[in-house]
Amino acid sequence: MVHFDGFFASVYFASFPPEYLHTIRNVNVDNVWEDKVKLHHTRRYNLFNCNDRTEFIKEFVALLRCVAAGEAKIGHLRKDGETIHRSQNDSDEVLHPPQEAMNDLEEKRWRALSAYQYTN
Numbered sequence: 510m511v512h513f514d515g516f517f518a519s520v521y522f523a524s525f526p527p528e529y530l531h532t533i534r535n536v537n538v539d540n541v542w543e544d545k546v547k548l549h550h551t552r553r554y555n556l557f558n559c560n561d562r563t564e565f566i567k568e569f570v571a572l573l574r575c576v577a578a579g580e581a582k583i584g585h586l587r588k589d590g591e592t593i594h595r596s597q598n599d600s601d602e603v604l605h606p607p608q609e610a611m612n613d614l615e616e617k618r619w620r621a622l623s624a625y626q627y628t629n
Contacts, residue, residue: 511569512550516557518565520572521550 510521523546554565575581611619 514553516555517553518556519550519553520569521548523548 512519512521525546529546551568555561556565
């Protein structure tokens with residue numbers, strides 16, 4: 510997660526123990542133990558400082574390139590492509606993430622009427 514605090518920026522990340530991920534995936538999220546997951550972060554970059562801003566952008570681009578190359582161990586984005594999510598039953602309704610508020614028909618209508626405002 511990238512956190513912006515005024516003109517400062519940091520990248521936060523956590524490493525989850527295998528038991529924690531197993532419990533969330535296979536048991537129940539309510540059964541997660543009381544131990545806290547340690548949150549790590551990069552140093553705070555001052556975005557007004559030219560050198561800091563350049564270093565932050567280089568680090569951020571390197572992070573994106575690592576994820577895009579499949580080197581990060583993140584769900585479907587991994588090189589090996591194995592899923593880590595719960596299996597889907599035929600009877601289960603597939604829910605969209607909250608940011609996908611429009612259904613397919615609404616999205617097509619929006620693209621036809623408004624998408625030109627967001628392109629060059």
